[in-house]
Amino acid sequence: MGMRSNTSNVIREHCKELQLSDDQISEMMSRLLEDIQLGLGKNTHQKSIVKCFVTYVQDLPNGTERGKFLALDLGGTNFRVLIITLGEKHFDMKSKIYAIPQSIMLGTGTQLFDHIAECLANFMKEHNVGEERLPLGFTFSFPLKQKGLTKGILERWTKGFNCSGCVGEDVVQLLKDALSRRNDVQIDVCAILNDTTGTLMSCAWKNFNCKIGLIVGTGSNACYVERVENAELFDGDRSKPYVVINTEWGAFGDDGRLDIVRTEYDREIDQHSINPGKQLHEKMISGMYMGELARLVLVKFTKQGLLFGGRGSDLLFKRGNFFTKYISEIESDKRGSYVNCRQVLDELGLSHATDQDCGNVRYVCESVSRRAAHLVSAGVATLINKMGQENVTVGIDGSVYRFHPHFHDLMTEKIAQLVTPGIKFDLMLSEDGSGRGAALVAAVACRDQSRRHNM
Template identity: 35%
Template structure:
């Protein structure tokens, strides 16, 4: 947790005065491009709140505000053994989770499988067969020669899906660089269950969830102060609990207005209309050359998938617009390859502990074949710092918007994802942005604290499967499609 008045990471501006004048001008230009001041943050949050409300009111808004049919938080008494399948942007993970008798405790066994690159643009059948392969391997390894009864599965499918039921989800659109034919507009549960059945695997999908919803539920399992679950990783997103009465688009279902329901915001698509976000020309290029131009505007400025590419484009622009200014006489051909650099490249630069930035020099030489001068290293460091800071500050706008909309004055926010857990200073920069947006007094303790989440994609998926079966048993069947299958799992 960030404490009182989070200490900001040291900026290297102090070592800039010795740089050549032309490099200083370029740094100044980068600072103008990537700096987001308090007034802009507040303007973004104001528009963000309107978009959240619009998504709850009508279908088809930029921010879908998907109803998940997760109806309430766990009480810590949930028990049983559940499978969890986590399909993220980079890896596929299979977990077996036992919720034990001890309140809020669990045991977990898991295996991770890398999503093959060719799968991202392959066919639906290839995707479901690959997932079934991984599940089968896991079951055969951990339960060899065991006669298993039906295993309830929580499927974490971290892509925007419309859910009329908790055991169903129609993919709205691919994100995170995926573009697999034959899946968009389709329910993703039946084709996977059909392949599992064909293989004789005793697995039934009890709940389809998003990783943010899982993060929210898993974090609240161990911390009752948790009110929001966030992902800051390959993509960005958040989930929180809303009262049914505040979701006009499901008013026709005549559910109790005070019944809680988790909302998966899918706010990576915030401001697709380009109303308020401070887009740079590099953001415009990323959008233009992406598989889905015009979509996921917010995500493309803040998510790990894009930070290294923004950095590459900024350097490439400098090389082309002012030839001879940097890396003079060296072969910079490698910088022409899109997405060659990822967020970990920037993280390594920001983590370089040496005054002479020797680790950054080594990284540039090993990955790009370039030997930067000392002044160039200072500029590189400042550029990485600016891009990382902008991402953290903009990311806080989503959290601030949910707090503003819900009138939440204080809470914990469970955050997961590689950028949150591994990118240096991301937490401190985000906390500082929240202080500015929400107007906390200089010495006031943070009221909204963003902290590392429990394993939402694994433990959260298992908990939601458990919560679903628990309410089937209690006769609360709202948002459940396949009642017969659910009853066989009890």
């Protein structure tokens, strides 16, 4: 027994570098706050790493929005088209998911937007609105520099996309061009927004305290409600007190300011990614990388003879083969049971694992996901403290937050330690956030337009 438990101790010792100390967390929080202030500042924005783009969204839903709206939601390997009918405090939503083949993710911008336009046109015909002219909200979950509610310049691709001819272009225009090449449906693009803003809007529709939108899914990012006087780049309506800021915090650390907590595993993930040196914060947190982080740790321990009696498998040793959903499954096992863990290890050709190995694999997964949850919590607490309101709801979407069995609890516990005493906060799961949110931004924009037309 002594020998075996000794292995576990060695593994726990090695995993310590994945644990963030209180000092590291408070240092990261003050660095993130500094970077956010640089992003908001007129003279510092150009050079800032955390861009803090102005979204031009100034009004949260107030429940009076009515009508029929389309929404497009593009942010990962597939995209959704939605039609939403808003009535008196109820809404009806129909949506369809379309795949985006890898060839299109890495092809030309024209191919991408022609594909989107085709799916949109087909969807409208299926729902018998092909003849109507409908307002559309477009959720586009990549870093956008917005010039207005309906104009967004793509800053960079993330999350495995790399379409040519899009960076530096207005994506609303790219969509409109694709629609006019077809010329079979009529659409008013009322708003373009990021999925964090969609999540915020969607949750604020139900809960007026919601002031932060957070994504912990394929990527990680957050937006929050900022006072107009702090948003120095905002050139819209300054008579309104607030504007939503899309932080793009996934890029935090791209200048080396996260090196205090990055490990060899983080460096390896970054080197083999499609965008080396970019989105370093996101690469420590999000679903696109979490499984691979765990795999790298497991491979290292196996090669050191600490796991599986030193016998790995071809599948374990191949990049990308340990999916993030495996982490959720393994951590869903009841204490002392390894049913899911064994199933995952069997799939990876590791059926020779002992109970001891299973316990250690679980420990590695917990270390990776706890670190991700603590990093996200530090970011959320930074925003809550910056806003200084005494009661804030955080609207959250994304597969990691939604499906990981302990992520919510890890975050609740950590944020509570990090917020200014006296501040109350709530974490709220967004139901189909970015889609409904896009329609709500369009609805609020239309609500304002119709008010202007009727004046």
